[in-house]
Amino acid sequence: MQKAVKTLSHLRRTNRAEYERTVREAAARANWPLYTIKSA
């Protein structure tokens, strides 16, 4: 669990576009509304 958190935090700091794509795609698969990242 800690590793997953660290991996995503690291991605957010180092590659914003990839971070947003990861978050957006996982949210879409879960049918999960997003607050801060625009849907594709």
Add this chain to the structure above:
Amino acid sequence: MSGLAEECGSVFINCPFDADYLPVFHSIVFTLAVCGLTPPCALEHEDAGMVRIEKIYRLIDKCEFGIHDVSRTELDSINQLPRFNMPLELGLFLGAKKYGTKRHKAKKCLILDQERYRFQKFISDIAGQDIKAHERQPKKAITAVRDWLRGIPGHGHLPGGAHIWSLYQRFRDELPALCEATKLEVAELVFSDFLGLVLKWLSDNLPAKG
């Protein structure tokens, strides 16, 4: 995080446990964690061998703080009756505070409803308690919980409601990705999984207390 948990104990959360309320519940749990408190709500103690009211007694006895949400007063569509568990548990908490030991008398509670003063129409005897409205909005629930904690003497700085809301939105956005990476289903998270994710996320995304 503040050191509030070490100084003051944990929080009993008495609220509806259903899908409609989940966004508000999650925002309350997140806020408590940001403020350094551990929320041991009844969901955490899923011991099938224990009578539910005994779990409630134990939690109320153990917790120095209580958050009681009395917003769920709608009539059940089948039986046309309201749910009385939340007001019952609020009454037990207030009873412990009134008639308990010195430790029990020191308990603090926040009462939440969906609209300000609505409680006067169905549970007017609680007038004079600390009652806040969240309008079923996580953002308002976060501010209500944070401001209530800030008003309790004996702890240090807490981040403001707007900052906690900002953190919460990011955590909430990341939740499906975090669940996928940890082989969890975001729609089926049990309380201990959710709390575990919150605590791990905060440990990596909040600056260490200086």
